[in-house]
Amino acid sequence: MIAGNDKSPVKALNINLQENYRPIVERDIITSLKKRIREDSSFFNDGLSGRQYYREKIYLMLSGIINSDFAALNFHIDEKMLEKALSEIFGLGALEKYLSDEKITDIFIQDTEMLVIKDGNKEFLGKVFETIEDVYLLIDRIKLASGKTVDQRVPFLNTELYDGSRCSVVIPPVSDRVYITVRVFNCLDFKLENLMKLKMFDSFVFGLLKEFVLSKKNILIAGCTGSGKTTLLNTLVKLVPKNEIINLIQDLPEIKCSNHPYARMLTTRPKSRETDNEINQDRLVFETLRMKADRIILGEVRDHMAAYQLLQALNTGHNGSFSTIHADSCYDALMRLEMLAMEYRTNLSSRAVKKIVARAIDAVLFLEFESDKESGSKYRKIKEIVEVEDELDKRGDYRLIYH
Numbered sequence: 275m276i277a278g279n280d281k282s283p284v285k286a287l288n289i290n291l292q293e294n295y296r297p298i299v300e301r302d303i304i305t306s307l308k309k310r311i312r313e314d315s316s317f318f319n320d321g322l323s324g325r326q327y328y329r330e331k332i333y334l335m336l337s338g339i340i341n342s343d344f345a346a347l348n349f350h351i352d353e354k355m356l357e358k359a360l361s362e363i364f365g366l367g368a369l370e371k372y373l374s375d376e377k378i379t380d381i382f383i384q385d386t387e388m389l390v391i392k393d394g395n396k397e398f399l400g401k402v403f404e405t406i407e408d409v410y411l412l413i414d415r416i417k418l419a420s421g422k423t424v425d426q427r428v429p430f431l432n433t434e435l436y437d438g439s440r441c442s443v444v445i446p447p448v449s450d451r452v453y454i455t456v457r458v459f460n461c462l463d464f465k466l467e468n469l470m471k472l473k474m475f476d477s478f479v480f481g482l483l484k485e486f487v488l489s490k491k492n493i494l495i496a497g498c499t500g501s502g503k504t505t506l507l508n509t510l511v512k513l514v515p516k517n518e519i520i521n522l523i524q525d526l527p528e529i530k531c532s533n534h535p536y537a538r539m540l541t542t543r544p545k546s547r548e549t550d551n552e553i554n555q556d557r558l559v560f561e562t563l564r565m566k567a568d569r570i571i572l573g574e575v576r577d578h579m580a581a582y583q584l585l586q587a588l589n590t591g592h593n594g595s596f597s598t599i600h601a602d603s604c605y606d607a608l609m610r611l612e613m614l615a616m617e618y619r620t621n622l623s624s625r626a627v628k629k630i631v632a633r634a635i636d637a638v639l640f641l642e643f644e645s646d647k648e649s650g651s652k653y654r655k656i657k658e659i660v661e662v663e664d665e666l667d668k669r670g671d672y673r674l675i676y677h
């Protein structure tokens with residue numbers, strides 16, 4: 275018989291050998307891969323590149339190892355092996371598959387079950403983990419990678435995963451079940467052009483946004499959760515001229531600005547077992563004022579003290595600052611900011627705070643989900659854009675110019 279013929283016993287033997295020894299060979303290849311990664315100090319430096327990038331990089335590295343060390347075996351990489359390698363390196367097991375699906379923006383794990391948001395719609399996937407131990411194992415890996423703890427004493431963990439995804443964990447008895455929530459950093463190329471292609475706005479708004487950033491307007495981005503506020507903020511930051519100093523204040527480093535030479539990242543710190551002094555947004559806004567930044571970017575206005583301090587900072591010469599806020603319209607966003615500031619300065623009248631807000635904020639963008647009539651899938655859109663005049667109207671309300 276001629277070797278190479280499909281019915282050849284030689285070939286059959288080769289296949290059998292491969293099938294029998296595949297797990298062992300696979301193990302060896304993945305071990306070599308891990309060794310190479312350990313030796314490559316720059317491997318994890320591309321944090322910005324996201325999940326798909328690492329998937330491709332690992333695939334190429336595996337192919338390289340097979341070609342150089344296992345060439346005789348005619349071994350090929352299948353999806354399962356790639357998954358295995360990824361989860362061993364990044365340590366997120368069953369999560370990996372969902373993190374790399376570009377259509378998935380949110381993952382909710384409740385004990386062994388999973389729910390995802392795909393194309394803006396909820397999809398219940400049922401049981402994804404075999405046992406609750408697998409879920410705790412996943413939490414252990416997240417803990418290990420972040421260097422943070424979650425236990426009976428501090429049953430919450432907020433961190434980012436290796437690809438920039440935002441992750442929160444809550445464990446019983448504070449909750450009835452284990453809850454893991456992931457906001458997937460789905461490696462969108464954060465450019466305005468890119469968001470325009472995704473129908474977030476048209477070319478007119480594209481020009482307007484550029485003009486807002488370059489003319490140093492203070493911009494508030496409003497919307498419900500998941501509406502794309504942080505993503506839009508990320509793209510606007512990229513338009514800031516390179517000679518300006520930016521201070522970025524966030525809870526987790528979601529806004530990426532590694533290409534900007536003067537971007538300074540400040541991250542809040544909750545109380546934990548390792549660090550018992552909490553560092554809040556307001557403290558970071560305060561420090562920022564001393565650091566003399568040209569622009570202050572506050573990832574999300576949440577804290578009443580920080581809201582007030584931000585308003586003060588914006589009224590004392592900081593222009594071109596951006597922030598996001600949970601709100602249902604542009605007007606609602608201004609009201610929410612006003613309420614937060616009033617919670618802090620209870621002695622101020624509503625009119626006085628409105629005046630401070632009106633002088634501080636120049637423009638508000640409101641994002642909302644829209645449904646595509648044909649496909650039924652959802653997309654994110656800037657629904658409202660207003661410019662806020664410095665002076666209030668006769669009734670003491672905001673003067674808004676709608677675009």
Ligand SMILES: Nc1ncnc2c1ncn2[C@@H]1O[C@H](COP(=O)(O)OP(=O)(O)OP(=O)(O)O)[C@@H](O)[C@H]1O
Pocket residue numbers: 378379380457458459460461462469472474497498499500501502503504505506598653654
């Ligand atoms: N225009 C878009 N098209 C497709 N996906 C998008 C778009 N904008 C954002 N996303 C994705 O949607 C998810 C939510 O976006 P983002 O984190 O910006 O929302 P958010 O409004 O800041 O949410 P939160 O209020 O929870 O902070 C992310 O996974 C992001 O990558």
Ligand SMILES: [Mg+2]
Pocket residue numbers: 503504505574598
């Ligand atoms: Mg956000």
